Amino acid sequence: MINSKWKQIGFICAFVSALWACSGSSSDTPTPTPTTPTDQAGSDRKAMLTNLADNIIVPSYTNFKAKFDVMLAKSDAFAAKPDNASLTALRQAWVDAYTDWQKVELFDVGPAEQYTLRNFFNIYPANVTGIEEYISAGSGTFDVPLSYPKQGFPALDYLINGLGTTDDAIVARYTTAADAAKRIAYLKRLTSQMNTQFTTVYTAWTTGGYRDTFINCTALNAGCSTSKLVNGYVLNYERYIRSGKLGIPSGAMTNGTVATDKIEAYYKKDLSLTLAKTAHQASVDFFNGKSVKTGQEGPGLKTYLNSLGAKDSSTGTSLVDIINKQFEAVNQQLNALKPNLADEVKTNNAAVVLAYTQMQKAVRMLKVDMTTAMSITITYTDNDGD
Amino acid sequence: MQHYFRKTTSAAPLAVFRLLFGLMLFGSIVRFWGKGWIAELYIQPRFFFPFYGFEFVEPLGQYTYLLFAVCGISALLVAVGLFYRAASVLLFLSFTYIELIDKSTYLNHYYFTSMVCLLLIFLPAHAYFSVDAYRRPYLRAGQIPAWQLDSLKLLVAILYVFAGLAKVNSDWLLHGLPLRIWLPAHNDVPLVGFLFNYPWVPLVFSWFGCLYDLSIPFLLWNGKTRPWAYAAVVVFHGLTAWLFPIGMFPYIMIVTALIFFSAPFHLALLRAISQRLSIPTTFLISQRTYTYPPLITSAIQVTFVIFFVFQLLFPFRYLLYPGELFWTEQGYRFSWRVMLMEKAGYAQFTVKDQLGHRTIVNNTEFLTPLQEKMMATQPDMLLQYAHLLRDYYSKRGFQHPAVYVDSYVALNGRLGKPLINPATNLADKQDSFTHKAWITPFNDNIYGF
Numbered sequence A: 001m002i003n004s005k006w007k008q009i010g011f012i013c014a015f016v017s018a019l020w021a022c023s024g025s026s027s028d029t030p031t032p033t034p035t036t037p038t039d040q041a042g043s044d045r046k047a048m049l050t051n052l053a054d055n056i057i058v059p060s061y062t063n064f065k066a067k068f069d070v071m072l073a074k075s076d077a078f079a080a081k082p083d084n085a086s087l088t089a090l091r092q093a094w095v096d097a098y099t100d101w102q103k104v105e106l107f108d109v110g111p112a113e114q115y116t117l118r119n120f121f122n123i124y125p126a127n128v129t130g131i132e133e134y135i136s137a138g139s140g141t142f143d144v145p146l147s148y149p150k151q152g153f154p155a156l157d158y159l160i161n162g163l164g165t166t167d168d169a170i171v172a173r174y175t176t177a178a179d180a181a182k183r184i185a186y187l188k189r190l191t192s193q194m195n196t197q198f199t200t201v202y203t204a205w206t207t208g209g210y211r212d213t214f215i216n217c218t219a220l221n222a223g224c225s226t227s228k229l230v231n232g233y234v235l236n237y238e239r240y241i242r243s244g245k246l247g248i249p250s251g252a253m254t255n256g257t258v259a260t261d262k263i264e265a266y267y268k269k270d271l272s273l274t275l276a277k278t279a280h281q282a283s284v285d286f287f288n289g290k291s292v293k294t295g296q297e298g299p300g301l302k303t304y305l306n307s308l309g310a311k312d313s314s315t316g317t318s319l320v321d322i323i324n325k326q327f328e329a330v331n332q333q334l335n336a337l338k339p340n341l342a343d344e345v346k347t348n349n350a351a352v353v354l355a356y357t358q359m360q361k362a363v364r365m366l367k368v369d370m371t372t373a374m375s376i377t378i379t380y381t382d383n384d385g386d
Numbered sequence B: 001m002q003h004y005f006r007k008t009t010s011a012a013p014l015a016v017f018r019l020l021f022g023l024m025l026f027g028s029i030v031r032f033w034g035k036g037w038i039a040e041l042y043i044q045p046r047f048f049f050p051f052y053g054f055e056f057v058e059p060l061g062q063y064t065y066l067l068f069a070v071c072g073i074s075a076l077l078v079a080v081g082l083f084y085r086a087a088s089v090l091l092f093l094s095f096t097y098i099e100l101i102d103k104s105t106y107l108n109h110y111y112f113t114s115m116v117c118l119l120l121i122f123l124p125a126h127a128y129f130s131v132d133a134y135r136r137p138y139l140r141a142g143q144i145p146a147w148q149l150d151s152l153k154l155l156v157a158i159l160y161v162f163a164g165l166a167k168v169n170s171d172w173l174l175h176g177l178p179l180r181i182w183l184p185a186h187n188d189v190p191l192v193g194f195l196f197n198y199p200w201v202p203l204v205f206s207w208f209g210c211l212y213d214l215s216i217p218f219l220l221w222n223g224k225t226r227p228w229a230y231a232a233v234v235v236f237h238g239l240t241a242w243l244f245p246i247g248m249f250p251y252i253m254i255v256t257a258l259i260f261f262s263a264p265f266h267l268a269l270l271r272a273i274s275q276r277l278s279i280p281t282t283f284l285i286s287q288r289t290y291t292y293p294p295l296i297t298s299a300i301q302v303t304f305v306i307f308f309v310f311q312l313l314f315p316f317r318y319l320l321y322p323g324e325l326f327w328t329e330q331g332y333r334f335s336w337r338v339m340l341m342e343k344a345g346y347a348q349f350t351v352k353d354q355l356g357h358r359t360i361v362n363n364t365e366f367l368t369p370l371q372e373k374m375m376a377t378q379p380d381m382l383l384q385y386a387h388l389l390r391d392y393y394s395k396r397g398f399q400h401p402a403v404y405v406d407s408y409v410a411l412n413g414r415l416g417k418p419l420i421n422p423a424t425n426l427a428d429k430q431d432s433f434t435h436k437a438w439i440t441p442f443n444d445n446i447y448g449f
Helices: A002-023 A045-080 A084-101 A117-121 A128-137 A145-150 A152-161 A167-175 A180-206 A210-216 A225-250 A272-288 A301-308 A319-335 A341-347 A349-374 B002-006 B012-034 B037-043 B061-080 B084-101 B108-122 B131-135 B146-167 B179-186 B193-197 B200-221 B226-243 B249-260 B263-276 B294-320 B369-377 B379-394
Strands: B008-010 B143-145 B343-352 B358-360 B402-411
Touching: A045 A084, A045 A180, A045 A210, A045 A225, A045 A272, A045 A301, A084 A152, A084 A167, A084 A272, A117 A145, A117 A152, A117 A180, A128 A145, A128 A152, A128 A180, A145 A152, A152 A180, A167 A180, A180 A210, A225 A272, A225 A341, A225 A349, A272 A301, A272 A319, A272 A341, A301 A319, A301 A349, A319 A349, A341 A349, A349 B179, A349 B343, A349 B402, B002 B146, B008 B012, B008 B146, B008 B263, B012 B037, B012 B061, B012 B108, B012 B146, B012 B249, B012 B263, B037 B061, B061 B084, B084 B108, B108 B146, B108 B249, B108 B294, B143 B146, B146 B200, B146 B249, B146 B294, B179 B193, B179 B200, B179 B226, B193 B200, B200 B226, B200 B249, B226 B249, B343 B369, B343 B379, B369 B379, B369 B402, B379 B402
Parallel strands: none
Antiparallel strands: B008 B143, B343 B358, B343 B402
């Protein structure tokens, strides 16, 4: 019985070899994959997730929380006694918190994904008409998609930077204007809404046990940490950095029509480039697994890709180097821009489009080359394959 | 040949196959329904990708549930062998219709199922151990022409051998691709997970998979090797079911392979079932041989010959196209090419016209994630989608819109590159069976089939 099976196998082997010979394979073609053994430590997803959680995600949230708490306090102080000093203090705190927000927006996984934290923090451009309606009504839900542009940092931007050309004029809207009380009430609702949303997410990570869930869900399927993390990361880079910060306002993605009003932190004007750069750098650091606490690189996407030996077969350059080089190209273009992107898209549009174009190249590498090397499905659907 | 066509065989294997296959299909339909995939895949999408030449197959909206109900009920009727002929026709039509609605849901095992259903229409699978045979004893027959059972075995053999041949290529056998990409994804499973980090493991899997596919039909056909072969079937498909998200396919194949087993095996199985259901064993005894009228027999024989000639030739149609099959996918479907590629892509479309309209398309506005994923790597779907965009935007003020795509596709771990020539206005290109010259050359070689 066994004998005949081996005969069969022998025959098949001969058959295959014959086909092989006929198909004319030559040996001088580049190897499309690594020949180096996979590095066991680098491919340990639990170690990667642990480093990402303990040294990047949670500390980033903690750092943001510190800035955010200051902003909440300054906002309360301003609401209690609106004047130029309290406005200036609030504005500075808002700048600091908004900048640090860019370092946590990319973690679209776990509680942040579940509660869609971004929707309550950074959907812009702010809907000014909607905000004013909510103010005069003295109420209005914050939980439906239509309400997202009426809250978060963009709404605060409008409320503290967009109500007048001078600080005096802005403060007057909170003191002498007929609807001053209502405006103050809205400011309070806004910040407390942000606080509620953020606290939910932060608590889940710190004391709610999500950190353990996160590092223990090591499978690579759509429901587990690595896949969700990478998907959220790539989505953030593509849609919220590339498109949101540059592609849409510069007109690169639409008809070529410049839309200055779609710039992030539109009313503050000179903050937009800082926000874009901060968000971009956060993505770069995250890719490289760089600890927020020590600045040292640890297990992350970079080490994981290296352990898989992902590289360009024709040149032998590692995918990690290719991606980092592309990040560098983006940085160069961003560095060439002036702080006020609303001005830049009008007067220096080509330079903004150039930065967008470099980001677009990075998107492809992250979305296609990186995910395919990691065997992660980028736009997943819970369906069979074959 | 005449001698072969006069040979008869026990009707039991076909009856068991009918029963198990019908139940399996019924189960699949229930599972599909239960997971909410009917709405997700056939009702919610705004647009669909019909197959070339089957554009008349349209989604049915809410009636899709009815279609699935028809399919599920006919599967059940086929299983128990009630109103068998009508049920088998309905099963084939409804199942095939479902699979033709949207290319993005194409799977080889759906095609296989469709083809089996087609064959079942012509086979006397209800002649034995069926409700029909119970109600109308004159139908009952213990023997059927051997070629009718063999035709099913032949289809299974074709599936395996072609799947095996497709694996005879340099990516699969020399580089262990795409398993080298897929297996490390499971390096966290207990006990054996660490093995998946070693580069030789995917190579072993690849060679085993290839040899398995090429040899298993012969080993199943041969009585001596059959028990071992069947054990291999269970292990192999069990392993793929465990490692990869391939749904019902492994189970369908595990059940289908039983058809190679001997008549005594199947008779024993049916006797056991009969005892359980308190059916008198006399029901299982019939000396009659099921025969069609001579003219119909000839007609079926001719049809089957045509069918199998088609099955043998169609997978080779890729040879008529220039370029790398895995890259262009011209002649890729309906050829039993299973799990051969890790292909991922990205496609960003620009629509513009001479009046100065220009827009970059957000694919999520038009397509589901699954559709977008499939479209991004398959040239014919990229073209269909481009035409959809052309028609959509010409209704919205664009004059003779031109559609360009910035595509980026990575195949089996190679760095991504454009799949479609970005300077091609896809709005002007027509789909056909001819070569698509606007696909950029692969500039690499994958040797073999």
